[in-house]
Amino acid sequence: MNVTIVDYNSGNISSVINSFKEVAKDKVNIEVTSDLNKIKSSDKVVLPGQGSFKSCVDALNNINGLVDTLNEFVINNKKPLLGICVGLQMFADIGFEETETKGLGWISGKVSKIDNLNGKYKLPHIGWNQINIVKESKIFKDIENNSHMYFVHSYEFIPNDKNVISATTAYSSKIVCAVEKENIFGTQFHPEKSDKIGLQVIKNFINL
Amino acid sequence: MLKNRIIPCLDVKNGRVVKGINFVDLKDAGDPVEQAKIYSDGGADEICFLDITASNENRDTIYDVVEKTSKKCFVPLTVGGGIRSIEDINKLLNCGADKVSINTAAVQNPEVVLESSKKFGSQCIVVAIDAKKNLDKWVIFTHGGRNNTGIDAIEFSKKMEDRGAGELLVTSMDRDGTQVGYDIELMSKISSKVNIPVIASGGVGNLDHLVDGIKLGNASAVLAASIFHYGKHSVKEAKEYLDSKGIPVRI
Numbered sequence: 001m002n003v004t005i006v007d008y009n010s011g012n013i014s015s016v017i018n019s020f021k022e023v024a025k026d027k028v029n030i031e032v033t034s035d036l037n038k039i040k041s042s043d044k045v046v047l048p049g050q051g052s053f054k055s056c057v058d059a060l061n062n063i064n065g066l067v068d069t070l071n072e073f074v075i076n077n078k079k080p081l082l083g084i085c086v087g088l089q090m091f092a093d094i095g096f097e098e099t100e101t102k103g104l105g106w107i108s109g110k111v112s113k114i115d116n117l118n119g120k121y122k123l124p125h126i127g128w129n130q131i132n133i134v135k136e137s138k139i140f141k142d143i144e145n146n147s148h149m150y151f152v153h154s155y156e157f158i159p160n161d162k163n164v165i166s167a168t169t170a171y172s173s174k175i176v177c178a179v180e181k182e183n184i185f186g187t188q189f190h191p192e193k194s195d196k197i198g199l200q201v202i203k204n205f206i207n208l
Numbered sequence: 209m210l211k212n213r214i215i216p217c218l219d220v221k222n223g224r225v226v227k228g229i230n231f232v233d234l235k236d237a238g239d240p241v242e243q244a245k246i247y248s249d250g251g252a253d254e255i256c257f258l259d260i261t262a263s264n265e266n267r268d269t270i271y272d273v274v275e276k277t278s279k280k281c282f283v284p285l286t287v288g289g290g291i292r293s294i295e296d297i298n299k300l301l302n303c304g305a306d307k308v309s310i311n312t313a314a315v316q317n318p319e320v321v322l323e324s325s326k327k328f329g330s331q332c333i334v335v336a337i338d339a340k341k342n343l344d345k346w347v348i349f350t351h352g353g354r355n356n357t358g359i360d361a362i363e364f365s366k367k368m369e370d371r372g373a374g375e376l377l378v379t380s381m382d383r384d385g386t387q388v389g390y391d392i393e394l395m396s397k398i399s400s401k402v403n404i405p406v407i408a409s410g411g412v413g414n415l416d417h418l419v420d421g422i423k424l425g426n427a428s429a430v431l432a433a434s435i436f437h438y439g440k441h442s443v444k445e446a447k448e449y450l451d452s453k454g455i456p457v458r459i
Contacts, residue, residue, distance in 0.1 A: 006318045011328055011332075012301040012306070012328060012332060014278065014301065014302055014303065014304045015278060015304060015306055018278050018279050018282075018304060020280075022282070050328070050329045050331060050332070051327075051328065051329035052329065055329075102340070106262060116403065119403055122403055122404060123403060123404070124330065124331060124374055124404070124405070124426060125210065126284075126331070126375060126405050126428070127210050127211060127212075127213050127253065127405070127428065127429070128210070128211045128213065128253055128375065128458040129209065129210045129211065130209065134323075137430055148211065148257070148458045151210075151282075152282070152331040152374070154330075166296055170209055171210060178431075192282065193282060193283060193284050193306060194282070194283075195248070195282055195283050198282060198283070198435070199282060
């Protein structure tokens with residue numbers, strides 16, 4: 001099996017690579033590439049993302065044919081994709097970080113700044129927070145409700161259809177922290193930085 | 209609910225762990241990769257390496273340490289010390305650091321914070337503020353505490369937030385290595401000035417100091433070195449103690 005981590009200059013992805021390699025051992029081949037053919041032929045794709053919504057969307061668009069290839073992989077071929085952090089946020093139709101920017105539109109909704117209730121809550125939302133699993137999700141197999149995951153973000157994904165939400169976390173409000181829609185999976189938290197429990201999420205995705 | 213973080217810090221020199229008392233009198237205490245792994249297995253919420261390698265020819269040793277650690281520890285790894293440029297940051301992140309902490313360079317050229325937070329995202333830019341009390345204000349020291357810049361630490365913290373810092377690591381130079389506790393006044397002043405998380409550092413001698421850093425200093429995270437390093441307390445003990453005092457921690 002081939003799992004491809006999309007390398008599109010979205011910031012620091014070495015931790016994502018290390019964690020997937022740790023889980024995969026020698027059984028699963030982990031590719032790190034922006035090569036369109038390699039993405040097309042892989043079984044699963046991981047879409048990381050750091051920095052702003054706009055910078056990540058711009059970086060995707062900067063690689064000729066990448067968005068089309070991802071659309072084909074996810075929408076036409078219905079193969080599994082995991083978006084992490086801004087990788088998840090880009091599923092939305094639109095994001096408001098820096099400036100209004102169009103997303104991939106795979107899960108309708110928007111990405112806006114977390115309401116910090118007039119400075120009552122610090123932003124970014126950095127650190128370990130518990131997840132409340134609200135629907136059964138394949139990537140949460142063997143993961144207990146209220147497990148701790150590592151977060152670092154200031155913006156949140158607000159999907160229109162609440163049925164796609166698989167977990168939330170409590171901060172200044174209830175923040176969507178995991179989604180599942182058919183073959184599309186996403187986590188706002190960083191499974192690659194969430195210790196053993198995070199590696200379990202990665203393992204679940206690899207084993208889908 | 210967001211948990212308060214406990215961050216053990218390892219001072220690294222020429223690829224080996226040391227911890228200074230007021231930045232002098234260093235003792236060698238082992239391999240940083242193994243130490244970091246012990247901490248992460250013990251429940252550390254993050255690991256921090258502070259590279260205090262002085263000579264330029266040995267500066268590459270930290271890259272090797274970071275690369276090896278990031279393949280074994282799956283909690284956030286912050287690396288500070290000697291970071292001068294965007295290229296230094298890029299190299300550390302590529303080796304597997306999740307965040308870098310910038311000290312002297314941020315004071316000398318605040319634009320480095322703006323530029324790096326734009327390029328890599330605020331989430332990986334921590335600004336380290338080393339401050340010493342002088343009459344009724346705190347001034348910033350650079351170069352490992354040797355240079356008095358005369359810059360007001362409270363004002364500077366706000367400036368760093370505006371430049372895109374994701375977190376502030378605030379060290380009291382008066383307290384560092386003394387084990388008498390954090391400078392609570394400094395921590396709370398900075399924490400109320402900025403809207404980004406503050407990590408308290410410098411002076412921890414017992415577990416009550418960690419409690420004070422969070423409860424009185426309003427720090428989001430507490431950093432400590434020697435109380436963990438010489439086996440005085442484990443990270444687990446520290447977390448259980450904080451929990452018993454009603455502080456939310458990841459257990």
